[in-house]
Amino acid sequence: MRRRDLCLVLAASAVPLAVSDQAHSQPPVPASTRASVDALLRLTARLRRLEEDGLDPAWYAIPADEAAPADPRGFASSALRAAGAALSDLLLGRVRQPTDRPDILRDPAAVPMPRWQLDLLGAAEPAAVIDRAALVHPEALAIRTELARARAILAAGGWGRIPAGPTIEPGSSDPDRVPALRARLRVTDPALAAAEDGGALYDPPLAEAVRRWQEENGLEADGRVGAISLAQLNRPVLDRVNQLRVALDMRRAAARPPAGRRIDVNIPDYRLQVMDGTKRLLRMNVVVGRPSRATPLLQVRMTTVQFNPPWGVPERNAREDLLPKLRRDVKSVVAKGFHFYTVVGGERVEIDPATVDWNTVPKERFPYLVRQDAGDESALGRLKFIMPNNDDIYLHDTPDRAAFNRPDRAFSSGCIRLERPMELLTIAMDGVRGWDDARIRKTLDGGQTVNVPVARPIPVHLIYSTAVVEDGHVRLRPDIYGLDAAYARELARPAVPQVAAR
Structure with a gap:
């Protein structure tokens, strides 16, 4: 024809x-x-x-x-x-x-x-x-462009692995690991590929390439290749390809962000943002749940601010976190405001922890109720932001400030620790009558536990997106809970059989 x-x-x-x-x-x-x-x-x-x-x-x-x-x-x-x-x-x-x-x-x-x-x-x-x-x-174009780069690297044979070992420091020499590091980064860094080969020396051009790579991947850009950077560098290219494929599919038919204020916590990016429509009001680092105690993905509303919160220690935290400390030094635990209770005749009775042989308490079942007083030593700090949910997850202050400088921040027991809780407090208390800065400070300094309902409940979205697009660039974060890997498996499942091609 x-x-x-x-x-x-x-x-x-x-x-x-x-x-x-x-x-x-x-x-x-x-x-x-x-x-x-x-x-x-x-x-x-x-x-x-x-x-x-x-x-x-x-x-x-x-x-x-x-x-x-x-x-x-x-x-x-x-x-x-x-x-x-x-x-x-x-x-x-x-x-x-x-x-x-x-x-x-x-x-x-x-x-x-x-x-x-x-x-x-x-x-x-x-x-x-x-x-x-x-x-x-x-965001599809930026992710698609990054996917094309990853697929090209995969088609060309991928990249080699860097042998395990101690942290690779700028200025150091290693005849095996430094050349492997250089070869790995030359695959993705044109400036390093064009630079002179420094051999076994971890020279300034290679250090700058490492810093660029760390910055792109949301890590501390110090040029030191420790366990976290090494694990990311050694991820197979195919994992990166699948991560980007998942990122594209996740965004399809995505619901538009709601109007008004909301709080978004991107768990694998370890960041919280307060948005008003498309305008960002606040961004800060957060600490999220470790993989064994993953922070759940929730769509909830913040309803209450609690000043000077006490902490009712969950049984799992008491077993896994507190019991080893009690076995080492009971006095240091008591000094941080912890109280221990048992139930006698249906009533709660406080006990003296110094009278307990903590080495005989089984790891499988912690027999006491534990409560920590509000105060500077409290695990919840001075502020708790309550958002009712079945998992008892909330946002809170913390006395452990150094944690926010770490590139990996997945080591809480599931709740979300805030880098700058006072800035979130300012937003949460907006519109609450009778609560000016002076009253807030007086309440915090007074040490009494006070609950204040917010004027307008604020939607809180706990999300999981390892591909973050900013200014047209894609930054990939580790799949800390394996949710991308699970999505990739679903993506690969056969759909409803199609009519055979003719």
Whole structure:
């Protein structure tokens, strides 16, 4: 069949478009495609490049180009069916409802799928519709660009590992580890690749490259390659590729941020932000739960500020954290304001911890109730921000200020420690009548526990995003709870079987 005749056949074809998302499924839409055979061939070529968007072309039953001359109607139908399925995944997310991810809020209703479907069917260049769908989210381009770099490195063989060992200090020499470090960073740092090879010496050009890399990855940019930097440098390139694929899919059909004030805590980025719509009012470092006591992903509201909070120590904290200290030095624990209670005849009775042989207390079950007084030694500091939830998670002050200078800040028992709680207090107390700076200071200095409801409850979102986009640049953080890895496994699962390509 001549090309002109094939175009006429395609123009006269009524092609139903399959939509893979049930929430947006519509009856098959009969429409005549305006696309020429060349345009449909460009469409199938674009679909074979879906890896650029973090999707696998094998998922979409893309027809072979050789089928076009022999069966033009079948080719057109298969090409547009594959394109429709890809379009749905690009707009709504391949993983529609990620398991155990309440932080990923999709809004499918905000995606006008029927209009996109008609655009695809009626476009003279349907590949252009796929291109537009791939970049709907404002951060997609930056992540997609970083994904392209990672895929190119993977295709070129990836990067080598740096042998384990002590911290590599600027100015030091090591015939094995320093050349391995240099080779690793040359893969991603053009300035270092163009610099003279310093051999075994950890020279200034290499130190500057390490600092640039640390800055890009949200680590302390001191040029010292310790355990944290080494672990990140030695991550396989494939892990980075999958992390970026997950980041793209997470953002598809993302619900728009609500108007008004809210608090966002990005757990793997160890940061809290107070936003008012799209305007950032405050940003600070936080400490979050260690992997064994992960901070849960929550959508809650801050309702109350508690001044000078006492701490009712959870049983797990008493077993795992307090018991070893009691075994070492009971007096130092008591000096920090801890009180111990038992229940006798249904009533709580305080005991003297010095009378207990703590070495006989089993690690599996802590038999006492523990409470710490409010004060400078309190684990909760002087402020607690209450946001009611079933996990008893809250934001709070802490006397341990040095922790906020660490690049890894996942070592709390699940609650979130604040670097600058007084600045959050200023925002939380906005609009609360009768509470000026003088009264706040007097209350803090008085030491009494006081609860103050906020004037307007503030939404608090505890989210998990390891790909942070700022000023068009992507900064990747460690997958501390393994949630990206779990999402990547869901992403790779087969979808509903497609009609075989013709």
